[in-house]
Amino acid sequence: MPRLTKHYSFWLFVLVCILFFVGVFGCFAVLFWLDLTPAERDVLRSLVQPHGIYVVGGALLLIAGAGLAIEWVFRLYVYPISKIAEETGIMHGVNMRHRLHVEGSRDVLQLADAINTSADAFEALHRSVDERIAEARARIEEEKTILSVALAELPEGVLVFSPEGRIILYNERARQLLESSSDTPAGLQPTQTDGVVGLGRSIFSAIDKPLITSALDEIAVQLRRGGHELASSFVLPGRSGRLLQVATVPILGPLREMTAFVLILTDATEQMEAFRRAESLVQSYTIQVRRALAGIRAAVELILDAPDLPSAKRQEFHRIIHREALAAGEATDRVAAEYAASTRPPGPLVRMRAQDFLDAVRRKAGDQLGLSLQIEPAEDALWIRLDGTSMALALVFLLKRLGAEFGHSVSRCRLEAKERFVGIDFIWSGPPLRLETLHRWGLQPVSVGGEGLRFTLKEILARHRAELWSQSLGNTSESYLRLLLETVEPAEAVHPRRHTILATARPVYYDFDLFNQPGQSSELDNRQLAGLPYTVFDSETTGLNPREGDEIVSLGAVRIVNGRLLASECFEQLIKPECVLRPESIRIHGIQPEMLEGQPSVQQVLRSFQRFAEGTILVAHNAAFDMRLLQLQGERSGMRFENPVLDTMLLSAVVHPAQDEHSLEAIAERLGITIMGRHTALGDAIAAAEIFLKLMPLLAAAGVGTLQQAREASQKTYYARLKY
Amino acid sequence: MAKKILIVDDEPSIIVALQFLMEQNGYETLVAFSGEEAMEAVVRDHPDLILLDIMLPVVDGFEVCQRVRENPDWKNIRIVLLTALGSEAHVTKGLDLGADAYVTKPFSNADLVVKVKELLECRG
Numbered sequence: 001m002p003r004l005t006k007h008y009s010f011w012l013f014v015l016v017c018i019l020f021f022v023g024v025f026g027c028f029a030v031l032f033w034l035d036l037t038p039a040e041r042d043v044l045r046s047l048v049q050p051h052g053i054y055v056v057g058g059a060l061l062l063i064a065g066a067g068l069a070i071e072w073v074f075r076l077y078v079y080p081i082s083k084i085a086e087e088t089g090i091m092h093g094v095n096m097r098h099r100l101h102v103e104g105s106r107d108v109l110q111l112a113d114a115i116n117t118s119a120d121a122f123e124a125l126h127r128s129v130d131e132r133i134a135e136a137r138a139r140i141e142e143e144k145t146i147l148s149v150a151l152a153e154l155p156e157g158v159l160v161f162s163p164e165g166r167i168i169l170y171n172e173r174a175r176q177l178l179e180s181s182s183d184t185p186a187g188l189q190p191t192q193t194d195g196v197v198g199l200g201r202s203i204f205s206a207i208d209k210p211l212i213t214s215a216l217d218e219i220a221v222q223l224r225r226g227g228h229e230l231a232s233s234f235v236l237p238g239r240s241g242r243l244l245q246v247a248t249v250p251i252l253g254p255l256r257e258m259t260a261f262v263l264i265l266t267d268a269t270e271q272m273e274a275f276r277r278a279e280s281l282v283q284s285y286t287i288q289v290r291r292a293l294a295g296i297r298a299a300v301e302l303i304l305d306a307p308d309l310p311s312a313k314r315q316e317f318h319r320i321i322h323r324e325a326l327a328a329g330e331a332t333d334r335v336a337a338e339y340a341a342s343t344r345p346p347g348p349l350v351r352m353r354a355q356d357f358l359d360a361v362r363r364k365a366g367d368q369l370g371l372s373l374q375i376e377p378a379e380d381a382l383w384i385r386l387d388g389t390s391m392a393l394a395l396v397f398l399l400k401r402l403g404a405e406f407g408h409s410v411s412r413c414r415l416e417a418k419e420r421f422v423g424i425d426f427i428w429s430g431p432p433l434r435l436e437t438l439h440r441w442g443l444q445p446v447s448v449g450g451e452g453l454r455f456t457l458k459e460i461l462a463r464h465r466a467e468l469w470s471q472s473l474g475n476t477s478e479s480y481l482r483l484l485l486e487t488v489e490p491a492e493a494v495h496p497r498r499h500t501i502l503a504t505a506r507p508v509y510y511d512f513d514l515f516n517q518p519g520q521s522s523e524l525d526n527r528q529l530a531g532l533p534y535t536v537f538d539s540e541t542t543g544l545n546p547r548e549g550d551e552i553v554s555l556g557a558v559r560i561v562n563g564r565l566l567a568s569e570c571f572e573q574l575i576k577p578e579c580v581l582r583p584e585s586i587r588i589h590g591i592q593p594e595m596l597e598g599q600p601s602v603q604q605v606l607r608s609f610q611r612f613a614e615g616t617i618l619v620a621h622n623a624a625f626d627m628r629l630l631q632l633q634g635e636r637s638g639m640r641f642e643n644p645v646l647d648t649m650l651l652s653a654v655v656h657p658a659q660d661e662h663s664l665e666a667i668a669e670r671l672g673i674t675i676m677g678r679h680t681a682l683g684d685a686i687a688a689a690e691i692f693l694k695l696m697p698l699l700a701a702a703g704v705g706t707l708q709q710a711r712e713a714s715q716k717t718y719y720a721r722l723k724y
Numbered sequence: 725m726a727k728k729i730l731i732v733d734d735e736p737s738i739i740v741a742l743q744f745l746m747e748q749n750g751y752e753t754l755v756a757f758s759g760e761e762a763m764e765a766v767v768r769d770h771p772d773l774i775l776l777d778i779m780l781p782v783v784d785g786f787e788v789c790q791r792v793r794e795n796p797d798w799k800n801i802r803i804v805l806l807t808a809l810g811s812e813a814h815v816t817k818g819l820d821l822g823a824d825a826y827v828t829k830p831f832s833n834a835d836l837v838v839k840v841k842e843l844l845e846c847r848g
Contacts, residue, residue, distance in 0.1 A: 329830040340811060418816055434794075435787040435821075467813045469786065471820055482820070484813055 010074055014067050021066060025059070080104030083658045084112060090656070091115075093701065094694040095672035096123045157244075157265030160251070161203040163258055165212070170197055177238050177265050178206045198569050200533040200561035202615060207236060207246070207263075215248040216261070223256065235268065242269040277342050281335055288331035295324035349464065351488055354382040354415050354422050361392045361424075362413065365399055368448050373426075376414035382422045384485045386464055390446070390453055391483075394460045397446045398468075398481060399426060405437075406430070410481075422487050425480040432479035433470035442468075524617070524644060525708040529696055532707060534560040535613035535643070536689035537571075538681045539626050540589040543582040546628045551577040552602055553591050555609055556681030558689050559616065563696070565689050571612045572682040574599045589679045603637035606630070613643055617707065621664050621688040623647035644707060648691050650714035655698040657717075667691050726752040727844050730771035732762040732788065733806070734780055738829075742775060749837050759783025766792060771801060773844060776823075778807040778814065786821055793822035802843040806831070 036044065048055060080102040090098045099119060100112040151158055157174030161167050175197040196206045203212060215232035222230050231249045238244040245268040251260040299317040303309060309317075358375055365371040402408045408428040416423040442458035453460075461468055467484040524532065537557035543550035557571040574591065576599040586592060620626040623645050630641045652662045659670065668675050668687055671694045677683020699705070704713050729751045731742045736757075743753045754769055756762040759780045765771065774792070778785035785805055792798050805818045808829040815826050825839055 325830065326832075332830070333828070336811075419812070421813060421816060423816075432790075435790050436783070439787075465813070467817045469790075469817050469821060471822075484816060486813075 010071070013074070014070055017066060017070055018063055021063060076105040077108060079658075080108045080112070084108070084115065086656050086658045088115060089698065089701070090670060091119050092122065093698050095670065096126060097672055098670065157263075159197070159203070159206075159263040159265065160260050161263070162260055165203045167197065167199055167201050167203055167206075168260065170199075174263070174265055177242075177244055177267060196611070198559065198561075199566060200559075200616075203263075205611075205614065211236065211246075212248070215246075219248065219250050219258075219261075223250070223252075223258070236265075238265075238267065238269075242267055243272050244268060274342075278339075281339055281342075285331060285335040289328050292324040292328035292331070296321050296328075299324075349385040349387055351383060351385050352388060354378070354384045354424065354485075354487075357384065357386065357388055357392065358413060358415060358424060360388060361395050364392050364396050365410075368396055368451075369400055369403065371399060371403075371410060373410060374412040376412060378415040378417075380417065381490065382415055382417060383488050383490045384422060385488050386485065387460075390455060390460050391464065391466075393448060393451060393453060394446050394457050395424075395426070395483065396448050397457065398441065400448055401441055402426075402428065402433070402481070406433070408479075416482075417487070418484070420487055421484050424483040424485065427473060427478055427480045429478050432472050433481060435469060438468055438470065526706055528705055529699065529707060529710055530563050533562075533616040534619050534646075534689075534692065535616040536560060536619040536685050536692060537609075537613070537626065538620060538684035538688060539629055540591060540679065540681050541585060541629065542577050542579055543585050544625075546625070546632050549579050550582075550629075551575075551579055552605075552629050552633060553577050553581060553596060554589065554681040555605055556683070556685040557609065557612060558682070558685050559612075560619075560689055560693065563693065565686070565693060567686075570682060570686075571609060573605045573608070575602050575605050576600065577602070602633050603639075606634050606637070606639055610634075610639060610641065613641075616643060618643045618645045619648065619688065619692050620645070621648045621684065621691070623649075644711070646692070646707075646710055647714060648688050648695065650717050651692070651695045651699060651710065653717040654704060654710075654713045655695060655702055664688065664691070671695075726750055727772040728752045728754060728769060729840070730754045730756060730762065730765050730769070730774045730776075732756045732759075732774060732780065732785070733777040734758060735777070738777075745833050745837065746775075746840070749840075751840075759785070759788045762788050763791060766798065766801070770798070773802040773804065773840060775804050775806055775840075778805055778818070786817060789818065789821045789823050802846075804836075804839060804843065 033041065081104075083102050084100055087098060087100050087102075091100075096119070099116050102108065102112050104112075151169075152171045152173075154171060154173060157177040158169075158171045159167060159174040159178075160169040179196045211234050215234055218232040219230050222232075230252075231247055233245060233247045236244045236246050245266045247264045247266075249262045249264065250258045251262060253259045299320045303314060303317050355375075355378055362373040362375055365373055399410050402410060408430045410426045410428045413424070413426045416425060442461070443456055445456055446453045446460065455463075457468075460466075464485060468482070469484075470479060470481045472479050535557050536559075537555065539552045539556075540554040541550050541552055552575055554574050555571065556573075559566045559569045574596055576596045581591070581593050581596070618627070618641065624647065627641070627645055634641055648664075648667065649662050652659075652667045656662075656670070659666075661667075664684065664687055665675065665678070667673075668691060671691060673687060673690045673694065675683065675687040678687070699710060699713075702713075704710050729746050731739055731746070731753055732755075733739050733742070734757050739755050739757075743755060746753050754765050754771055756765050760783055762774070762776065762780075763783070766774070774788075776785045776788055780788075785807070789803055789805070792801055792803060802825075803823045804825045804827055805823045806827050806829060807814065818826050824843055827836060827839065
């Protein structure tokens with residue numbers, strides 16, 4: 001790469017020196033000439049004219065000597081010192097481990113050594129301060145992590161947004177509930193977000209504006225009234241036709257001003273469906289029974305009111321009564337069966353394997369009562385829904401009473417499948433329990449040892465729609481106590497819970513600094529770079545000439561919000577191109593043609609990428625190339641990428657004009673960044689994002705604070721003139 | 725000698741209807757309005773079959789069923805549970821406790837008579 005900036009300044013300096021030298025010499029020559037008498041001028045002319053070659057030659061030699069002297073001074077003092085200035089900035093700004101490697105005069109080298117020694121001391125000091133800060137921060141981070149993990153594990157979606165409508169916190173469940181699967185083109189990676197929910201994004205991209213504004217208006221009215229229950233709810237269509245119930249709750253500042261809003265999203269589909277089913281059942285039952293009763297009542301009243309009714313007529317009315325009574329009975333049977341099949345036991349019950357539950361009871365009975373229960377192996381996995389803790393304690397309570405009141409020691413237990421039920425049996429040697437005993441125990445609060453519940457056994461059974469009885473075991477002298485529970489399908493959809501390992505770094509969903517975000521995107525140009533949202537992207541292509549038809553085969557991107565790289569909100573997608581993948585590009589990125597079979601088209605991916613990058617500044621390394629591709633390929637499907645653009649290559653040249661290299665690798669090395677996955681779209685995008693984050697403070701120090709300033713400074717660099 | 729059928733229900737209109745139906749079919753009938761009365765009738769009259777409603781005050785039909793089955797002397801007494809509950813869990817529980825049949829209200833008179841005849845003939 002040419003060192004154009006410093007060469008320009010050098011030759012400019014040389015030119016100015018020569019002009020100055022020639023100008024001064026010329027002035028003295030003219031004054032000297034004017035001072036001479038005509039006779040003296042003739043003498044001088046006669047002396048110089050035959051020997052002019054010596055005069056001109058001497059003058060040129062003098063100029064050349066002066067030029068060489070200047071170049072020598074520049075090489076030994078000026079260049080190294082400007083390089084030292086830049087690299088010193090790198091050392092105390094972004095890469096403490098960077099050291100000066102300059103060529104120049106002995107004085108300059110001594111200066112560089114002195115600065116390097118000072119940098120060693122600074123680095124050591126910095127490290128010790130960092131360690132102490134890290135220790136203190138680790139404790140806070142752990143608390144934050146626990147809080148954010150708790151948030152992530154909630155079955156409800158939680159989403160917090162600022163008064164300007166920017167999302168400042170959300171959990172994974174909120175993203176799942178709000179992001180539309182129907183909009184995701186076939187073939188897109190399921191893990192990638194389609195960008196509706198993300199830090200710094202507008203809430204209105206996820207939820208229609210009128211719904212939010214009307215909820216906020218309602219809250220504002222409640223607030224003015226001085227109420228304490230500040231909340232507003234609405235229903236929202238979610239992904240795959242689901243219905244979401246959304247509660248909006250404000251977060252108030254010390255002066256009761258609204259500083260943020262929380263949306264709590266609950267999947268109300270099942271609840272609404274159950275309600276709809278129950279309503280439909282009641283309605284259909286009412287109609288059928290009323291119709292039957294109308295017939296019965298009319299016929300009965302006719303018989304009662306007309307004692308002299310002819311016998312044939314009376315018989316007919318009897319038949320009507322009988323027919324309608326049968327119809328009412330059938331309607332009742334049908335509704336009762338449908339209701340039983342379509343409803344579940346009420347209450348907060350959890351789906352689990354009956355075997356696991358029985359095992360838990362066995363362990364509890366062992367711990368609490370010293371019972372050693374044998375579990376008879378069951379053939380199939382049976383699934384039940386229950387409040388495991390209450391029910392296990394209830395069973396241990398029963399086993400305890402069995403031993404205490406009757407001296408029965410339960411020795412084994414088993415599972416018996418009975419159509420859509422499972423019987424959980426506890427077997428002992430002796431007569432069965434009488435139901436009246438079970439009724440008596442049923443009225444007592446469940447308690448074993450130190451553990452007690454506020455519920456009675458009867459309440460727990462009712463909550464599970466469970467039946468309990470005791471019977472003899474065939475013709476043996478053994479008896480059993482049976483708990484009968486409904487079974488459920490193993491495939492029943494539930495919100496999955498997974499165990500959590502606390503991360504060393506907290507999840508990215510957090511960013512409370514966003515509370516202080518300025519609002520509108522129309523003022524982007526005057527906003528500080530550090531506060532803007534960015535999408536840093538990179539593309540791998542079929543070749544290097546977009547104008548000649550080369551296409552994107554892989555697109556990767558990450559987002560930066562409030563100066564933080566959001567690693568979990570990334571975009572990565574292979575694309576099936578329409579043109580041939582050139583061998584030379586395969587050598588670079590390693591993407592083989594067969595890897596692109598079945599991948600989505602560039603139009604599908606660009607549409608998804610456009611949503612991902614909505615409302616952000618696009619950043620790329622050598623962005624002119626990537627933007628050209630986006631522009632050419634987007635135009636074919638009527639898409640325009642109008643986001644403002646920044647280029648890390650140009651920004652590097654802005655802050656480090658004395659450096660020769662501004663390639664991704666060179667900048668990364670200079671700024672102390674390790675590139676993972678070079679020449680993968682996502683790997684390069686992440687590297688560019690890290691570079692951009694490190695360039696930001698250097699730009700600020702160079703007086704480039706706003707987006708407009710960054711763009712203007714970029715335009716002035718040499719590299720901005722490269723065209724694709 | 726006519727077979728004796730004990731009808732247990734706390735609903736008088738059902739008792740009247742069932743009493744009439746069974747007598748028409750040549751059976752002798754006894755009636756009880758609660759679980760306790762039912763047990764007294766069993767002890768006193770030793771019926772051949774009990775038409776037993778489940779939803780009875782204090783001592784319910786399940787309990788009567790269990791008590792009857794506890795006494796080996798009464799093992800030949802047939803028990804038909806009658807109920808408006810109709811839940812499958814109750815059917816399972818009733819049959820496991822020793823009932824011979826289970827009929828959900830409202831029932832067909834003819835079907836009930838057939839069921840009663842079957843059970844009594846089976847008993848021999």
